Amino acid sequence: EKYGAAKSTEELLLCKIGRCCGKSTPPLSREEILERMPSIGKWKLSPDGSLISLCFVAKSWEVAMKFLNEVSSLAESEGHHPDLHLTNYRNVQVDLTTHAVGGLALPDFVLAAKIDTIKVEYSPKWLKEQEALVDKAPSPKE
Secondary structure, three states: OOOOOOOOHHHHHHOOOOOOOOOOOOEOOHHHHHHHHHHHOOOEEOOOOOOEEEEEEEOOHHHHHHHHHHHHHHHHHHOOOOEEEEEOOOEEEEEEOEHHHOEOEHHHHHHHHHHOOOOOOEOHHHHHHHHHHHHHOOOOOO
C-alpha cells in the first residue's frame, strides 16, 4: 500500500513507497507519529517532531561505508532519500523527513523499518555504552 494505516514493523515492511513522496503526500499527525515510533525502536524523534534519526558508531570505516551504501541502494529503489551523515570516520547518522510536506509522513516510517533490516556491526565500546544507558533508565511505571 502506498498510503494507509501501517503501524507495526511487519506492516511497514510490506509497504512500497513507489516514489510517492511529494506535496500530495499526507503528513502524519503527532498522534500518528507516536503510534509508529515503537515499530522503529532504534530511531529517535526530533524535539519538534519533524524528523526521525538513527545514530550509532560502526565498528570501522569499512562497516560504516557498507551500511551507508546499502541505505543508498535501498533509498534509490524506494524513491525516498534520507540525509546521511558520517563523522569521525565511523559515527553514522541517518535522518528521515518528507521535505515536501515539512515533516514526517508514512514513507519515512516505511524506509526506517527497511533500513533497520540492514545488518551492521556496531562498535563494541558503543554497544556497552548503550547497554549501560538502558540499565540506568528508570523502569516504566504501571
